[in-house]
Amino acid sequence: DAGVIQSPRHEVTEMGQEVTLRCKPISGHDYLFWYRQTMMRGLELLIYFNNNVPIDDSGMPEDRFSAKMPNASFSTLKIQPSEPRDSAVYFCASSPGTAGNTIYFGEGSWLTVV
């Protein structure tokens, strides 16, 4: 199994630019999660989907952030416009349907906004 695949792995962008992070979950998993990791705030759940439908986006920091899941094999997290405080590692993760199942993480997208 290829695991959760994220792209890009690293991105450096200028403040004000649009950033799009991409994720391909493990085939057959019906939950998809977006997390953000920073030194100050640790691992934060931004949003998660069940069967391509957003269930809880209460962790999305502000309107500059948006996430979509147009089909079961693809999701995007977009930041527009980006700010230096958005610099972080963004993880995508997926799992099968119940709470006892393991959530599998991608390798992360390392974002630096200058």
Next chain:
Amino acid sequence: AQSVTQLGSHVSVSEGALVLLRCNYSSSVPPYLFWYVQYPNQGLQLLLKYTSAATLVKGINGFEAEFKKSETSFHLTKPSAHMSDAAEYFCAVRAATRGGADGLTFGKGTHLIIQP
């Protein structure tokens, strides 16, 4: 709502010594508990999980954890530390919901340092 508290942001042990990483949780429903490990510049890898079967759970790399409901704890242990165990360790809780499940709520993490 769920929360996790990891005592000690940094733990240092000698190679060959016992590793003990502490985790306490709070959950309004029966919890599912997880320990993940993160090596530098990598993603998170599952070490072990508690899903209401056996209270003593064995994981990869010689780690184990015991679920103690009375103490709301899920501490991670390893009898003998190895240099390769140096990493960041995260305890996390997940709850079942009426429609399925929610996401993981993580503790702040514990950085494990192994002294030669």
